[in-house]
Amino acid sequence: MLSRLVLRAAPAALRALPPPPLAVGVLHATRQLHTTQQSLAPLPPLPEKGGEVRHGLIPEEFFQFLYPKTGVTGPYMLGTGLLLYFLSKEIYVVNHETVAAACILSVIIYGVKRFGGDVAAFADKLNEEKMAKALAVKNEAINSLQAAIDEEKKEQWRVEGRTYLFDAKRNNVAMLLEANYRERLMMVYNEVKKRLDYQVAMQTLKRQKEQEHMIQWVEKNVVQSITPQQQKESVAKCIMDLKALSKGAHAAL
């Protein structure tokens, strides 16, 4: 690519090498023409507007060229003189085509002066739209690339978290094993305790039953052994005790 640029710049360099006979310093030009020896890369941007012209035809450089010798009116005098010379010597002949040219030119000039600005603005707008579209595409491309880069970096950061995953998994496994082991211990303990408690409970139950039975048996025997004679005697004693008690109560009252 650089080679192409060098090739483009080569003619410019070639032109610049032998300075043209028209001395450059005399031209008070609004633009520098082929003065530099360097080949500029990348090329400088092309100028937006063309060279200045007066009356739409004559470049400004001509007036500037004549200014030192003839002042401001010089070129106009020259122009008038030339025109009169052509007319009087009939180098330019006035015929019907002159009239046609005059009409056509006046119409054209009127049209350009009246509509030129609008047409130019419209064309500029079209161009602007094209540029804006291209720019939008470029900006979007830049943004999407940037976003893609950020996404990739984020994914890389995410990937670093895999250690957590495996730690969590190992924790899970360890906890599961530990819980299992403890459950087994508890089971053993519970079973043994259950059996021992069963034995103790059996014994206490048996003892209880024996006691109850014993008590009942004793009661039964005692009740049986109370003969009717003894019953009458005990009833009489009770009555006497009651009488004594009631006497005592009457006395107290």
Next chain:
Amino acid sequence: MAGRRAALKAVDWAAFAERVPPNQRPMYNALKTRNDALTARLAALPEKPPAIDWAYYKANVAKAGMVDEFQKKFSALKVPEPVDTQSAKIDAQEQEAAKSTAEYIQASKARIAQYEQQLQKFKNMIPFEQMTFEDLHEAFPETKLDKEKYPYWPHKPIADL
């Protein structure tokens, strides 16, 4: 007991949660709930079962020798530790993950380099206002009209207009 006491590594769940991509959220949630359930279960179980009061039983159980027999067998009993079948698999998974992540990171870096290159190209482009058509074709080769393949205007298939 060394095989049993695999110390539980503290997992920073917050940092972990940050790094989970949204399409793997359900898996992460499942893992977390499982972890929480296991933690709760573990916390509910005492580390050692309470000691059996042999003296009380010896005094109260009438059957001769039963308590002694139980005590002897109980203290001789070794509860087998549950066998750890998964840790090896997890380690293998981790190795594999390390490898695949290294590959992924490589590919990712290559992609990033590519993107960076294109980004630089875009950033260093001259503005469109100063471009000629030649410059445009250099910057975007796809805009170049193939005059050999389509020698007649518009130099591209009509469908592409």
